[in-house]
Amino acid sequence: MNERFQIPAKLRNLSMFLIAIGIISLIAGVIVLLGSDNPNHTLQHADKTRFWAVLLQNSVFFAMICTVSVFIQAATTLAQGGWIVAYRRVPEAIGANVWIFALIAATVLLCIVFVFDIDGHNTIYHWVHPEGDKILMGKRAFLNPTMFACMTIATLGLWSFFGRKFRAISLSQETAPKNSTKIYWNSMKWAGGFLVVYALTQMSTTPWLWIMSVQAHWYSTMFSWYTFASAFVSGMSLILLFVIYLKNQGNLELVTKEHMHDLGKFMFAFSIFWTYVWFAQYMLIWYGNMPEETIYFKLRQQGPYSILFYAIFIINFIMPILILMARPSKRNYFTVTFMAMLIIFGHWLDFYNMIMPEPLGANWHLNWYEMGIFAGFIGILIISVATTLSKASLVTTNNVLLKEAVIHQS
Amino acid sequence: MAIKKFAVAAYDDEEVLFPAVKKVRNSGYKLHDVYTPFPVHGLDGALGLKETDLHVAGFIYGLCGTSTALGFMSWIFLSDWPINFGGKPHFSLPAFIPVTFELTVLFAAVGMVLTFCYLNQIMPGVKKHVFHPRQSDDLFIIVIELNDHVAETEVLDFMKSTGAIETNVQTAESEWWYGRWDQKEAYELS
Numbered sequence: 020m021n022e023r024f025q026i027p028a029k030l031r032n033l034s035m036f037l038i039a040i041g042i043i044s045l046i047a048g049v050i051v052l053l054g055s056d057n058p059n060h061t062l063q064h065a066d067k068t069r070f071w072a073v074l075l076q077n078s079v080f081f082a083m084i085c086t087v088s089v090f091i092q093a094a095t096t097l098a099q100g101g102w103i104v105a106y107r108r109v110p111e112a113i114g115a116n117v118w119i120f121a122l123i124a125a126t127v128l129l130c131i132v133f134v135f136d137i138d139g140h141n142t143i144y145h146w147v148h149p150e151g152d153k154i155l156m157g158k159r160a161f162l163n164p165t166m167f168a169c170m171t172i173a174t175l176g177l178w179s180f181f182g183r184k185f186r187a188i189s190l191s192q193e194t195a196p197k198n199s200t201k202i203y204w205n206s207m208k209w210a211g212g213f214l215v216v217y218a219l220t221q222m223s224t225t226p227w228l229w230i231m232s233v234q235a236h237w238y239s240t241m242f243s244w245y246t247f248a249s250a251f252v253s254g255m256s257l258i259l260l261f262v263i264y265l266k267n268q269g270n271l272e273l274v275t276k277e278h279m280h281d282l283g284k285f286m287f288a289f290s291i292f293w294t295y296v297w298f299a300q301y302m303l304i305w306y307g308n309m310p311e312e313t314i315y316f317k318l319r320q321q322g323p324y325s326i327l328f329y330a331i332f333i334i335n336f337i338m339p340i341l342i343l344m345a346r347p348s349k350r351n352y353f354t355v356t357f358m359a360m361l362i363i364f365g366h367w368l369d370f371y372n373m374i375m376p377e378p379l380g381a382n383w384h385l386n387w388y389e390m391g392i393f394a395g396f397i398g399i400l401i402i403s404v405a406t407t408l409s410k411a412s413l414v415t416t417n418n419v420l421l422k423e424a425v426i427h428q429s
Numbered sequence: 430m431a432i433k434k435f436a437v438a439a440y441d442d443e444e445v446l447f448p449a450v451k452k453v454r455n456s457g458y459k460l461h462d463v464y465t466p467f468p469v470h471g472l473d474g475a476l477g478l479k480e481t482d483l484h485v486a487g488f489i490y491g492l493c494g495t496s497t498a499l500g501f502m503s504w505i506f507l508s509d510w511p512i513n514f515g516g517k518p519h520f521s522l523p524a525f526i527p528v529t530f531e532l533t534v535l536f537a538a539v540g541m542v543l544t545f546c547y548l549n550q551i552m553p554g555v556k557k558h559v560f561h562p563r564q565s566d567d568l569f570i571i572v573i574e575l576n577d578h579v580a581e582t583e584v585l586d587f588m589k590s591t592g593a594i595e596t597n598v599q600t601a602e603s604e605w606w607y608g609r610w611d612q613k614e615a616y617e618l619s
Contacts, residue, residue, distance in 0.1 A: 298523075298526060301523065302523045302524075302526065302527075305523045306523070306524070308515070308517075344488065345484075346480075346484070
């Protein structure tokens with residue numbers, strides 16, 4: 020059995036190429052956008068804001084979708100789900116690399132709060148300078164730079180720690196005595212611990228601080244769930260892409276169409292869950308019709324972002340529900356690969372639409388800089404996960420649930 | 430509606446049932462059905478049952494629900510009885526979505542249950558012949574359809590050889606029918 024994964028030169032070159040695009044975009048961004056000397060002050064500020072906002076969107080998006088791999092490991096461990104064991108090395112490898120994206124995200128987030136400044140204003144996080152704003156002064160106990168920094172570092176630190184811990188536990192099982200369940204029960208405690216951490220970060224406070232506070236006057240109690248749904252469905256799509264890639268390389272022989280079918284079900288079901296949460300947030304605001312709440316959708320649905328608003332709805336709901344509904348399409352490698360890439364891109368756009376409207380207004384671009392930074396992050400993701408995957412056997416030979424995974428039927 | 434002759438064999442172990450089903454399928458006898466007290470994993474595969482198109486039916490029922498809800502609500506609020514709700518437009522799609530969703534689920538669920546019943550020939554008030562009183566208790570029953578070309582004794586001997594603990598031959602109406610249990614014999618004799 021082909022247990023070891025060797026990084027093909029093609030993949031390495033591709034990821035290096037993507038990283039190169041990312042670095043060039045970043046340097047060009049520093050020169051063109053951050054050093055913008057546009058005589059029109061609005062446009063000049065928009066350029067500078069765009070530089071940081073795109074970095075914010077990408078670093079937060081990638082940190083969140085990688086952490087989903089840690090979450091799915093914890094959830095299946097606690098639920099004693101055996102089917103994931105067939106390809107468990109993939110979420111482990113993604114989870115073990117959360118620290119890279121956490122490091123990037125921490126740098127970007129802290130830079131935006133403490134360094135980014137346009138004539139005494141922070142155009143992304145208005146709450147950094149709340150003076151004279153009654154609403155922001157009222158939120159000051161929670162929305163202040165110290166709180167933001169502490170929560171960000173704690174959140175990202177814990178995500179990275181658990182991501183690496185789960186992989187370490189799983190690897191230590193390989194050297195444990197055959198059929199020993201000691202590590203298995205031990206991993207349950209860690210999984211339970213992570214779910215508490217995850218509930219208190221990703222599912223509640225973190226999206227408030229990182230994303231919702233971009234529009235600091237506005238709030239929605241559905242927002243964290245909405246962000247979680249977005250991250251979760253893209254995270255599952257990411258796992259699926261790696262599994263299919265490894266299968267095409269001749270690895271992961273234990274993964275059958277049954278496992279692919281179940282991963283496809285996750286993509287399908289959580290696309291609908293995303294829509295459900297999206298609509299729950301939208302409809303209550305539409306129904307209540309209160310100006311301080313509808314301002315969020317005024318910009319997005321009727322303002323300059325309406326094309327993104329409807330595109331996101333089509334990519335993230337209409338297409339998955341129609342294409343992934345049938346059983347044969349979830350068992351077809353081409354369809355699921357295509358849909359996984361589409362879903363990741365759709366939710367990347369969704370994050371874009373969550374962050375950009377307030378800082379940039381009508382001056383938004385989906386152009387070389389956005390795509391370049393996106394490509395750079397994809398490159399980092401591919402090479403880091405591939406390196407981790409190549410370091411250990413892809414078959415969790417000694418896992419107590421391995422047999423269950425092999426005979427799994429969807 | 431046809432009264433036919435069946436050879437019925439009872440097994441008391443799942444482990445015996447699977448090889449027996451395989452042997453019956455290989456033997457060339459016409460397998461009528463297998464009755465088990467609980468869903469046996471992998472039995473549908475062993476029986477060679479194909480996937481039904483129940484989910485396609487469910488999709489169509491769901492579409493019917495969606496269009497019924499949207500059409501009906503649009504008709505009410507646009508033409509039959511327009512009401513001004515807090516200044517919202519008469520055609521307020523977001524407000525229609527929850528009802529549309531519920532009706533989609535309702536149509537799909539009820540429609541699929543009825544289709545499932547039809548495919549399995551079960552329905553309240555409808556009768557089916559029970560081949561063995563313990564088929565829903567603790568025995569696994571294999572039923573083979575007999576015809577003029579096979580000898581009864583040969584089939585019964587074959588089923589005993591596969592591990593059956595009990596065999597018999599029954600003449601019964603295999604389809605479903607309306608009627609009363611106390612009139613079953615009269616029906617069968619007619």
